Amino acid sequence: MRQKSQTAEDAKFRTALENMRYRSCTLEDIQFLRGRVSANIEGRQSVCDINFRNVSIITARHVNKDAINVLEEQRFASEHNQVLTTFYCEDTVAPIADLDEVKGKRRATKVRLEENIQRILWKQPACSVEKKIPTKLNLCKGLPVMLRDNSATELCMTNGQEGTVYDWVSAVGVYGQLVLDVLFVELKSPPVSVQFEGLPLNVVPILKTANPTWCELPSGKRMHVSRSQVEVTVNYAMTDFASQGKTRVNNVVHLNDTTSHQGYYTALSHSATASGTLILQAFNPSIISDKKCSGALRQEFRDLELLDDITHLQFEGKLPASVIGDTRRTLVRAFRQHKSDSYVPQHVHSAIQWNKKQPYVEPDFNNLDWSIIPTQQVTKFLSDDYVKQMKDKTDSWKTDHIDCSNPVVEPSLLDSHNMERDTADNSCAYDTVITLLYNAWLDKPSSVLAFPELSNNLFPAIAELFDQVNRGQESLTETRDYMRQALCAQRPNEFSYGEYASVSGILDVLFGCTSGQINLSYSCAAGHCTSTLSAPHASFLVSLESTASTSVEAWCSSQGSETRRLCVVCSEGILVKQMYTYPPYFIAFDFVAGAVHIDRKVYLNVHGTDVPYHLKSVIYHGRSHFIGRYIDKRGRIWVYDGMS
Template identity: 35%
Template sequence: MRQVESTPEDDKLRAALANMRYAACTSEDLSFLRTRIAGLRPSDPRLDSHLFRNVAIITAWNSQKDVINRLGAKRFAEDTDQDLSVFYSIDRISSRSVDKSKWKRCEQSRCSRIGSKMRNKLWNAAPSSNSEHLPGKLLLCLGMPFLLRTNDATELCMTKGQESVVVGWDESIGPDGQRVLDTLFVHLENLPADRTVQIAGLPPNVVPLIRTTTHITVLMEDDTLLSVAREQVTGLLNFAITDYTAQGKSRPENPVDLTNCKDHKGYYVALSRATTAAGTIILQEFDESKVTCGATGYLRQELRELEVLDEITRLRYQGLLPREVTGVYRRQLLRAYARWTGSRPDPDHFHPAMRLRGEENTALADRSFDDYGEWAPSGTKSKKRDHEGIADNDGRPDRESRKRNKKTKHDVVGPHRFANSTQDTAEIPTGLVWDSINYSCGYDALFTILYNVWSQNPTRWTEHLRSTSRLMSHLSTQLAEVSREVLTFEDARDSMRSMLHTFNPNHFPYGTEGTSIDKIVCALFPTNRTHARGHRICNKCGYTEQEERHLFTQYLCAMPTVAQLAAHPEGVPISTWVQHHLGNASGRCPMCAINGVRSRLAMQYAISVLPSLVVVAVDHASLLYSRSLCFDVSGTMSILRLRGVIYGGGFHFTARYITDSGAVWFHDGMSTGRECILEGNLDNLSPAFLRNARGKPAINLVYAEAQ
């Protein structure tokens, strides 16, 4: 909140927002917020006031935003006595694959052309029904508020979320006789005071938006996905925006609809956009429990650590911090600060919800560092993270801690011995407990396999993982902490997930959307690093192609050819497909063609360094899963053995881990938790056993360097 006044109402709003940040609003805060709900009484704020006319309403759902924008356009045309001009998009079937990041369970449409009926459906569909929120038709008139949707020219303030007003347009007739926009001219609003955009031939702060082609995925009425190339000006009407889009904006008039905000964070984002209390209006009643329930343990810890880091920075700047309060990493620095402060109270500016009681502060300071700079409780064997067991102000563990303690009740995190069995020397692999709040089955399946492979020889596999990628290097560090019981396996998974989410929030979301296992593998295993290079040659005339080809990455997609299927009617072994993949060369010899001879080129390749891990995507029923893959590396035979299989279906992933001796262990974080179930040995199982696991087909094979 960038407050521009300081009235008693503004002070109340600021206090309510400060408490709302921690979901700790008081009865006084709620009483004040109720006074800002729109109503018909003389003392109530009025939504029909001229102050809020044509100001975008902050709402939580895109579907609500689309309806408000449509109604707002009609109302604006009536208010200004103008006719609405409707401009349609130009839609074609796109050759690109559909984007399933938002609609995991939907299948791709089989539509191959857009007829008149389909075209009308695409035009009338809401912008939120496609992946890029690009409207099929724009309802415009002069003076209408408009929101830019793309970063067209940041140096000209033409950025995503920039507010503007329509001042004119150029139009033409589309291929289907519809009106289409060629160029839309808008006047940029709310620019910095010292900034003026001047384009030759246009008034100040007026910029052109041209029609461009954007590839979108559209959710159709039958819940199928259609890939469309849409030509349209990229933007939306600005009578409503979501709380996500509103982030970073300061608004003198701030109408908000809190009905469908997910939690107190959504409430905070929406209400904190206001610069004054008088400019705040809440459209209807809201759920008070969302701002009084208290923050989760994770959020409390994060916000408290940020406050402590701010305090450390202030003390260091003022020269009041002793030299021993230092650290390379955040945890080291916070621990050093906790040791220094001891049982002294937190600074006065800390919010009460973030403060620790004396005994809690002392407990945090009573820690010792291990060799890697991480902390461990002194004199105890079982190690917990900072936020576990920390109590709320009422003395009870917070909700998140109670949930985590229940989930992590088993103390053993590493592979342990299988007691009361004839295989008393075999180790039981360790799995991950499925996260029912932020679906984690994709991570559980892959990380269960990788951890148990790593645990067979931590020193060697740590070196292998660190040389694979930056993310895999971080994974090796996390696995080492799991092995030393500094972290739980779930903590390590969540740390990796956080890094991936930061890297790409759309591919690696939180919540119940789920994540594609292919995207996780592609992020961990660099697909731009090749381990085999080759040249195409002609065995008949000796021709050698000059262009070097890159052939072998750590993530392969196995798809047998027609010739392979004909040669192996009972199934194509993965090992056969890999060798064919490396040695296959399409095309004919150009030198032989000059002489009238038809000769096919062959691939002459060499593997420089064999990767220690290879993942093979299998999406064909005719593939046979080879137990090992053999490669000639500089004259030496190197072997990769099958160590895991990932299964997918019904919006869930499971895994099988295979030991060096061939023992097959099944894991499903939803049903087996940390345990893995022994199913037998590959020597005694049929070749088709690995194809399916409890109704789910195999989708990925994990091969690892032989011990």
């Protein structure tokens, strides 16, 4: 806390911050901080007050910062009768064909993105970019901004410096959009005055720069680009990280998404006074109280207290000559050997004091011999051989966990009828499901005409569309879109259009069974407490998360899983077993965690008859993308990745 005064309120605030640092706030501290929460009540401070209304808000998450800045820049323009002008970034990439040619050279050839990809990136928020460089800047004169680059530290043009928009020089980009060439910013309270020739005092030019960074697409995939943009952000909100080093006369903080006491301390400790501190909403007091800080952090604080004591004695010339050390560990150890292991400096906070019950933990260490390694002996942290081995292990999982008794050829691409993948609307899960189901429908016996075991009318409707696709009267893309719209209508929260969806969620709806198709039988291993109930919500999607089955065949043999209930007779665990009234045509398994052996053929017992089931498809998930493999009637394996 950079105090500017010392009132009774400031003393309480300082005590609360000191306790907060060690996660040991008292009830009095919590009550005091709650009095700093914004409220439209007489006698209380509010964010609507003139001294807080235009103050940049400290928050924990970039997504909150971006949302606040968008709202506040619109408010600023409205209140000052100005129009926001949007300036877009320009992204370039290195063409794949040139990678080998430019390898080893200092600079690679860059090409601009295709217009449709560039426009997708323009819609992404700044928080989706690794270096948080905004895709577009909405600016008007007088708008508060913050510099995000150390372009000229000697001229106060540093990362975190605040200011306002004075003027700009713009140009037209490659796709007809406005781009910034130079932004003139009037610095706010710089450490020293800055004067550029031809510009007013403290007005500095911020030039457009090009920086390599990773961008995230709506599908979750990442793209490496070189982004050209003036590195500033609107300054109505900042993260707690960006706020470090600032003393704020009026300090507005948003603590709802802050998950640690260090985050609370970082945000609140920038206040110059208690009266100038405002908390936007109610906060969680358990984060800054109830428990002690972590053991490692507590040990760090203890070391700092001892080092502070050593420094104080050294300054006063009272440090014994025997207390020496080249490293922190050796110095602290020598000091404790001189004083005694029970010695605690006088002003150590009670939350980190050590005694016999809570001893000072001195880590084991040995004096290490340092040597300079010749350059030719230095190798990469991960060798090429190691990376190749790990990649081979990852790729082999797709076949090693499938029981392939017959040899198969290299997987070929599965025909998806040129289905258009909707990248912007995250259609990956729907694409994979509809493609694999369509091919399974093509391979079904001619005797299978209906699916009476399914309760949802959606799958029979999709099967009719499959028939039209096969006759060329419908496209698979239109069938997929029909399924998406129907799922969104049935479960809008789970299948919101344009949002990510899970394959298991889709199959759970499509394979929902009619009432009475699945019964649950409860009993212990000895046969006590037997009871049978109709499953309230059931589908032919089986989750193996709560089972001990190591393979699909193992589950089919038992068709059950353990529960947390105990038998009242023998105190053994109660097992629940799924009993099928009618053998379904489709049955799916969801491997939530762990590796489960996938058998090529299994038998499901229905009323004492073993019904054979053959493996038709496997869906893998990773990096926000689904890939499917399909096995046709001849045992050939086909692959679908939605991108080839």
